Amino acid sequence: MDPLSATFAALADPTRRAILARLADGEATVAELAEPFDMTTQAVSKHLRVLEEAGLITRGRRAQWRPSRLREDALDDATDWLEHHRAAFRQRFDALDREIAALRKDEGNHDGNH
Amino acid sequence: MDPLSATFAALADPTRRAILARLADGEATVAELAEPFDMTTQAVSKHLRVLEEAGLITRGRRAQWRPSRLREDALDDATDWLEHHRAAFRQRFDALDREIAALRKDEGNHDGNH
DNA sequence: GCACTCTTCAACCAAGAGGTTGCACAACCG
DNA sequence: CGGTTGTGCAACCTCTTGGTTGAAGAGTGC
Incomplete structure (x- = not known):
């Protein structure tokens, strides 16, 4: 999928937009991001993968946590x-x-x- | 679907973005909009329905033609x-x-x- | 009325999205 | 070491999407 389509598709989901808004306050782990939603962490993990593939976030690696953070030019x-x-x-x-x-x-x- | 999600979803397709760009030059019929694409007019008609439901275009009725035009605040x-x-x-x-x-x-x- | 044109509707299909459950892996902690 | 925690992967399910084909409206024009 072309990058622009991927970006708009990523933004076309309220859960993902809420995740992005949350990340504007600073990086967060999968469990932290999943907390407000009535949804398993696996589902949130999938959303994060979509956001990452659309180039909207990057994901770090700190011990067993995988903190997500916004990309500046997202x-x-x-x-x-x-x-x-x-x-x-x-x-x-x-x-x-x-x-x-x-x-x-x-x-x-x-x-x-x- | 909430309006914002509908808008982003509508924009997440290159065919639909091209249709919108074309409509910036003025209103056009389904057949005119379909011409540049390797796709049936029925498929384009479906895209137009998505754009209409997302509030991005309105559709007129002139004889057997249904001209599409942009919504100003789209x-x-x-x-x-x-x-x-x-x-x-x-x-x-x-x-x-x-x-x-x-x-x-x-x-x-x-x-x-x- | 009849043929023709533009468009939509309906059924179908393959592929993808968004969720689930269950399991595996990696890293901490006792 | 073994147990717990955070995360990802795989399989599965249901619904949607984006396309097709074929038929049906709706309007025009002879």
């Missing part, structure tokens, strides 16, 4: 895509507004409203 | 989430940098480097 590509296209969309709507305004003005010059 | 929520959390992540890393700098300075005051 959300850059996704943010870039969204901001770029949101800007393009807005331009589109601005152009549409101008067209509509021009049409209205033109109509007014010829036959008024109807 | 990407707002996703962008907000990403920007907010990217900022939070960066704050985290800045804090980490300060901690490390403080540690280095402290170490230097006591026993030099090792």
Whole structure:
């Protein structure tokens, strides 16, 4: 899967978004991350693997713990895509507004409203 | 599915992202949208349904055509989430940098480097 | 009415996602 | 050493996804 698709797919799950939000407070172990959820640690471990493969987190190794931490540039590509296209969309709507305004003005010059 | 998850899930497919990019140039019919892809129009119709249910596009009805167009505020929520959390992540890393700098300075005051 | 076009609906299929349980492995602790 | 803890792996299950084919609407135009 291409990296951008992997990132968006990883973000498309509320559990994973909550894990990311938690990791903004600092690194955490699997058990710590699993605690708020009604779910086995294995399931959380799977979510972490998805996040890791999407390049959103890295995982350390300290004794029997595998602390997860955010990657600093985790959300850059996704943010870039969204901001770029949101800007393009807005331009589109601005152009549409101008067209509509021009049409209205033109109509007014010829036959008024109807 | 919650709206944010639906949005990210919709964006997690390159075909759908290409469709959105195409729609930034103006509205288009299913057949027009399907043309660049090696895929049946039915498959594209399914993608459009996903985009519509995620609130990213709206669909008109003009004779036998169903033109799709972007929703102006389509990407707002996703962008907000990403920007907010990217900022939070960066704050985290800045804090980490300060901690490390403080540690280095402290170490230097006591026993030099090792 | 009839043919034609654009689109959707329904059924199907292979593959993947998200969860479970059970087990294995590695590292601590007595 | 043996027991406990944290984690990962494998197998399994159910539901979803992304595609297909074939048929059915819905609108246009002769």
